[in-house]
Amino acid sequence: MSHIKIVDMTNESPVLPLSDLDLAKTNFKVKVRIICTWRRLMNNDKSRTLSIEFICIDEQGNKIGGSCLSNFFYKFERFILPEAVLVINKSLIGDNNGKWTVTPHKYKLGFNNETEVVTDSNWNGSKYAINFTSFDDIIKCKPSQTTSFDIIGVLRNCPPIKSKKNAKGEVTNRSRPDHVWDKTWKILSDGITFQLQLNQNPQGSSNNDDALRNRTLFEIEKMLRRNGSSLHRFESMPYPDEASSLLLENQMISEERLYDQERMDQEYQSLFMKLTDEQRSIYNEIMSAVNNKKPCMFFVYGYDGTGKTFLWNTLSASIRSKKQIVLNVASSGIASLLLPGGRTAHSRFRIPININENSLCTLNPNSDVAELLKETSLIIWDEAPMTNKHCFEALDRSLNDIIKSNSSSRKDNFFGGKVVVFGGDFRQILPVVPGGTDEDIVNSSLSSSYLWSKCKVLKLTKNMRLTIGAGSGDVDSIRTFAEWLLELGEGKLGGENDGHAIIDIPDDLLIKDSPNPFQDLIDFVYPSMIENYKDPFYWKDRAILAPTNEIVYDINNLFISMIPGEEREYLSSDCICQSEDIQEGADAGIYSPDFLNGLQLSGLPSHRLVLKVGVPVMLLRNIDKKNGLCNGTRLQIVYLGKRVIEAEIISRNNVGHRTFIPRISMSPSDKNIPFKFKRRQYPIAVCFGMTVNKSQGQSLSKVGLYLKNPCFSHGQLYVALSRVKSRDGLKLLILDEEGNVTNKTLNVVYKSVFSNL
Numbered sequence: 001m002s003h004i005k006i007v008d009m010t011n012e013s014p015v016l017p018l019s020d021l022d023l024a025k026t027n028f029k030v031k032v033r034i035i036c037t038w039r040r041l042m043n044n045d046k047s048r049t050l051s052i053e054f055i056c057i058d059e060q061g062n063k064i065g066g067s068c069l070s071n072f073f074y075k076f077e078r079f080i081l082p083e084a085v086l087v088i089n090k091s092l093i094g095d096n097n098g099k100w101t102v103t104p105h106k107y108k109l110g111f112n113n114e115t116e117v118v119t120d121s122n123w124n125g126s127k128y129a130i131n132f133t134s135f136d137d138i139i140k141c142k143p144s145q146t147t148s149f150d151i152i153g154v155l156r157n158c159p160p161i162k163s164k165k166n167a168k169g170e171v172t173n174r175s176r177p178d179h180v181w182d183k184t185w186k187i188l189s190d191g192i193t194f195q196l197q198l199n200q201n202p203q204g205s206s207n208n209d210d211a212l213r214n215r216t217l218f219e220i221e222k223m224l225r226r227n228g229s230s231l232h233r234f235e236s237m238p239y240p241d242e243a244s245s246l247l248l249e250n251q252m253i254s255e256e257r258l259y260d261q262e263r264m265d266q267e268y269q270s271l272f273m274k275l276t277d278e279q280r281s282i283y284n285e286i287m288s289a290v291n292n293k294k295p296c297m298f299f300v301y302g303y304d305g306t307g308k309t310f311l312w313n314t315l316s317a318s319i320r321s322k323k324q325i326v327l328n329v330a331s332s333g334i335a336s337l338l339l340p341g342g343r344t345a346h347s348r349f350r351i352p353i354n355i356n357e358n359s360l361c362t363l364n365p366n367s368d369v370a371e372l373l374k375e376t377s378l379i380i381w382d383e384a385p386m387t388n389k390h391c392f393e394a395l396d397r398s399l400n401d402i403i404k405s406n407s408s409s410r411k412d413n414f415f416g417g418k419v420v421v422f423g424g425d426f427r428q429i430l431p432v433v434p435g436g437t438d439e440d441i442v443n444s445s446l447s448s449s450y451l452w453s454k455c456k457v458l459k460l461t462k463n464m465r466l467t468i469g470a471g472s473g474d475v476d477s478i479r480t481f482a483e484w485l486l487e488l489g490e491g492k493l494g495g496e497n498d499g500h501a502i503i504d505i506p507d508d509l510l511i512k513d514s515p516n517p518f519q520d521l522i523d524f525v526y527p528s529m530i531e532n533y534k535d536p537f538y539w540k541d542r543a544i545l546a547p548t549n550e551i552v553y554d555i556n557n558l559f560i561s562m563i564p565g566e567e568r569e570y571l572s573s574d575c576i577c578q579s580e581d582i583q584e585g586a587d588a589g590i591y592s593p594d595f596l597n598g599l600q601l602s603g604l605p606s607h608r609l610v611l612k613v614g615v616p617v618m619l620l621r622n623i624d625k626k627n628g629l630c631n632g633t634r635l636q637i638v639y640l641g642k643r644v645i646e647a648e649i650i651s652r653n654n655v656g657h658r659t660f661i662p663r664i665s666m667s668p669s670d671k672n673i674p675f676k677f678k679r680r681q682y683p684i685a686v687c688f689g690m691t692v693n694k695s696q697g698q699s700l701s702k703v704g705l706y707l708k709n710p711c712f713s714h715g716q717l718y719v720a721l722s723r724v725k726s727r728d729g730l731k732l733l734i735l736d737e738e739g740n741v742t743n744k745t746l747n748v749v750y751k752s753v754f755s756n757l
């Protein structure tokens with residue numbers, strides 16, 4: 001039902017014939033007799049009922065279809081019986097425009113919590129709803145194409161219906177990966193055939209199908225393992241043969257040892273030569289711990305541009321040139337793209353999403369990942385301050401369990417005795433604690449962990465971005481801007497303050513008062529948008545930032561309407577996870593599909609996604625890290641299909657690379673939601689505008705910061721302003737409480753977070 005309206009019917013409202021139903025009418029009830037009922041099963045689990053469907057007829061002989069979702073069975077199931085005469089009050093009505101319609105009526109009825117149903121013993125309409133007519137008579141009366149008939153028939157013959165059995169021997173019709181495999185393996189193996197032919201390998205010839213299938217399965221298994229999965233998860237799928245399986249055994253370790261030693265050595269030599277004194281001293285200290293296998297924890301503290309990534313590259317090349325293993329991880333997908341062979345910490349170490357002080361990583365001591373961790377010489381974890389301390393602690397405990405070190409005392413034995421280097425800047429946004437106070441946020445950061453006292457802080461202070469690559473004319477202006485930003489990040493602007501200070505923004509960074517200041521902000525960030533919107537490079541480095549999702553949502557809707565072209569709407573399918581113990585009765589009504597559709601949660605795509613070709617979007621999930629597709633990657637829409645969306649990468653690595661984005665099922669990890677639900681939708685959000693939190697880790701050349709409301713949490717203003725490297729790329733539009741343009745805004749800095757550094 002696409003246009004749904006709740007019909008408010010008071011007890012005094014008249015009983016209307018079904019022919020008079022109209023979305024515009026708000027005050028009526030209907031009296032009907034149920035003709036027939038049937039159950040609609042869930043698409044993804046045919047053992048469960050989605051809804052009871054029914055057809056009913058009124059006393060005038062008009063028919064209408066209706067539906068009652070399983071959430072409301074507790075209230076209505078006993079009424080929806082063939083032959084029952086019902087008076088229905090406060091029902092939902094919606095368009096009857098599905099692919100298959102059971103009555104020609106314009107509308108359908110629906111039940112929800114508001115609906116009232118009572119039985120009635122009086123019926124003045126036809127007793128039988130169906131008038132049987134012979135088929136010959138129907139043909140004789142030459143029906144027009146729009147005439148509808150009730151037809152009754154007998155099933156004489158039917159081809160066998162294929163069904164699958166699950167492990168318990170029950171018949172299910174869930175997704176059938178083996179079926180997809182059988183139908184598509186030839187297409188999937190195309191690239192391999194091509195490669196084999198290039199290498200003049202006889203396996204490429206078509207008479208060796210078994211070998212080709214095996215090789216294709218092997219490549220699929222490699223991909224799955226890289227992403228923490230395996231073909232073993234899909235019972236019905238074939239698995240590569242034994243010889244190939246042996247090759248897969250230590251896939252993770254062999255991939256980490258696959259680096260070309262000679263090339264790594266050259267890279268290391270060239271980077272090492274360039275290290276500054278402070279970088280070199282940090283490098284030496286870390287490498288000495290690695291070479292002596294001395295358990296150590298370091299925190300490299302440096303703001304943007306001080307050469308942290310440069311240092312990680314040097315350390316990685318040095319270790320890899322000796323065929324040793326270094327694991328590079330970052331707290332966000334976007335930051336992990338900058339690291340050589342980088343992954344997100346959560347995916348690399350299998351850190352649980354909902355974390356607490358007792359959590360452990362889901363690492364089986366005999367798994368490939370555990371073996372990899374045992375072999376690892378150094379772990380580098382970039383952007384550490386934005387991660388909750390419980391994540392580091394979970395890894396610490398898990399590594400200690402996996403690696404039973406000889407060290408006698410637990411207090412010397414952190415992270416299983418590995419050398420671990422964290423990096424980042426505590427001026428940036430700290431871990432998000434939903435509903436948490438300032439104190440909760442500071443308490444959740446790495447510097448409040450029991451690990452911190454063992455962590456040696458090494459500081460990088462020289463802004464390398466100023467020294468390298470900037471023209472001499474730029475240096476002064478970049479330096480002044482960088483120094484101002486550092487002061488802002490440490491809460492030193494706005495006079496003596498307790499961390500909440502009103503600061504003045506310099507004039508040249510402001511959008512001034514004008515008839516339409518927001519349009520001025522748009523013109524600054526996206527000049528000549530209509531002429532340029534098709535060019536992916538136009539979108540590459542620009543964004544309007546705002547502190548909250550609501551404002552970003554409004555900005556994106558406005559932009560969508562400005563871009564030429566046809567809109568396409570994608571609606572999600574939302575459902576409660578089957579494991580949830582939703583009480584029949586009260587709870588079921590609350591979690592109706594309408595309610596689930598209305599949930600807007602951070603990190604989850606909208607129920608209603610409106611897109612146009614040319615629009616920039618951001619991925620909300622890590623899809624394929626190897627090809628640069630992770631949470632935060634920005635893309636431009638190229639094609640909007642029915643089941644797939646094609647888009648081209650416009651940010652950072654792999655710019656210009658095209659990819660297909662499928663619909664996937666996502667469950668929000670928001671602890672404030674007291675139940676688990678799944679949303680099946682494209683994992684993207686339109687990104688003309690994005691939240692300041694989401695922009696952390698992005699490097700942009702043009703930023704417009706829209707402060708309709710001020711930034712409210714530690715580091716937000718600093719992060720927003722430091723997305724650009726030079727001040728000409730930045731403008732702020734600040735509104736006061738009356739909506740007037742101002743030059744003053746709130747800067748929030750939790751100063752206690754710096755006290756342990």
Ligand SMILES: Nc1ncnc2c1ncn2[C@@H]1O[C@H](COP(=O)(O)OP(=O)(O)OP(=O)(O)O)[C@@H](O)[C@H]1O
Pocket residue numbers: 274275276279302303304305306307308309310311464465468
């Ligand atoms: N010793 C060095 N010699 C030459 N170039 C360097 C050196 N250190 C850093 N750079 C260059 O300075 C720039 C900033 O360094 P880098 O990206 O490593 O800093 P960062 O602290 O990681 O900053 P961000 O967090 O913004 O990525 C880069 O272009 C990098 O190549």
